[in-house]
Amino acid sequence: MIRAGRMLSLGCLMLLSLWAHAGGNSLLIPATARCALNAIPEELPEAVRICQQAASEGDVQAAYELGDFYYSGQRAPKDLPRARHWFEQASLKGHPQAQHQLGVMFFRGESVPANNVQAYIVLKMAAINGEDQALDTADRVSEQMRRDELEIATQVLGQIFRNFMMDLQTAGEPR
Template sequence: MEALHPSSRVASRYWWQSRSGASWSSVLEAFRAGGLVISSLVLLRLVLGLDRSDERQKVGEGRFVGSGVLHRLFSPASKFYMKQNRNPKNSSSTSLKLTLGLEAASVKFHSKLNECTAMALNGLGLQQAASGDNDGKAFELFCQASEHDYAPAQFNVGLCYERGRGVGRDLKQAAGWYAKAAALGHAKAQFNLGVLCYEGVEGIDRDVTKAVTLLEQSAKQGLEQAQLYLGLCYSNSKHMPQDLERSAKLLKAAAQRENPVAQFNLGVCYEHGHGIRKDETEAAMLYSLAAKRGHSTAQYNLGVFYEKGQGGLTVDMKAASYWYEMAARSGCEKARERLTSVTEVSSTTEIKTEVLGNECLTRYDSMSMPLMMAIVH
């Protein structure tokens, strides 16, 4: 299996940009300026009893046609409702229903308005971060968005603290913000916090149980970095019991997302029967996929398979030399050794594939350029 580095971090770049390229400041102003107007229309609709579901109950399905405000004011539903309001017998129940309806609508409206405002503020922060020289302003905007309990912004504040962008580096603060976002179900925050707890670095106590819980939550949401990281932990970690079957399952999930490190490690599982049935043909296929994506150890292993005729491959010294050369260019010493002697190898010479790679995982860093996205919804 590919070894975990003691100073591993969560990997990848995953940021979001506005599809239309529109200014987030314009979007934010639109939300703020339009909020009162929209709120007034919503309340007016409720005051006049023009809730669509209410109309369907009183007037019958299909009687409501059109969606304009003027049409609603003079629709049969509104006339019926106002007629009911003039009846003293119905005034008490109508008043209570109207009050409850107004309160529910107000809560729902303000919740949506806060969410939209947070999205706009976070978007502005992303724009500032993209410029490369406005990290302080980006951090300020992320903090403002976080006041609305917006998980993506809380995640970004954590990243700022971890990377020292716009604020002094502070892993404890980063962990605190990751925890807030993780509690709201943010997969990348769960991942980053899980790795910090697993590693126990820079004043953060190691808590393997908490780490595994967070990493499992993230992996279940489909984050391939979590699937890969946890899969490697179950395979060869000194901090938790080995579980090769769980490891193979997680690596398979990440490999299906075309992650070359996961493809290589899953190939190792198939070649040696670690937690999964032994299948050298499947191993050869996975090594090939990872090799084509530039994984040097997979390139070396694929060269060995071609040289020995493993995994259903026919002996092909030319193909073996090609993959040894590709691996050697990436710094694989064993590939360089095989490349110089591949034509002199006798049929009795034992050649072994590599199990341990030389890559390490890094923590999920969305603040790196090029700017993509740390947020989704």
């Protein structure tokens, strides 16, 4: 029964995602462009500069890659505030992996105070946008939430979707 309910939820989330793409909602648009942060060490500062410029000009994938670059700490020292900044930039434009990572950061309290409600909301948005692992992560977060926190998160998500549906309805109306 739980699996069937989960599949139904996933199907509804996928349907909302399709509606989102049709309506042009900026929170739900996938990113496609890239920046190259796999440069040789001598060229890495310039690659980061170019990627930051692209991200600042609206390249959502570049913003995500910068977030990942600063979060992983593999090619540069780990910098969680910078990672969060770039994940937030990409997340606001609907990048599902950025939303997932940002939700994890809110859950763990990485560079921000831990906030299960915010984590749950962002993770659900990531799931809507197609991040496969986001539903599982949201489930783990919900297991740690009090009943009142889950109710607040559900109300916020409901309001987000109501607003979205209203935007879809009015988008097709003549002005």
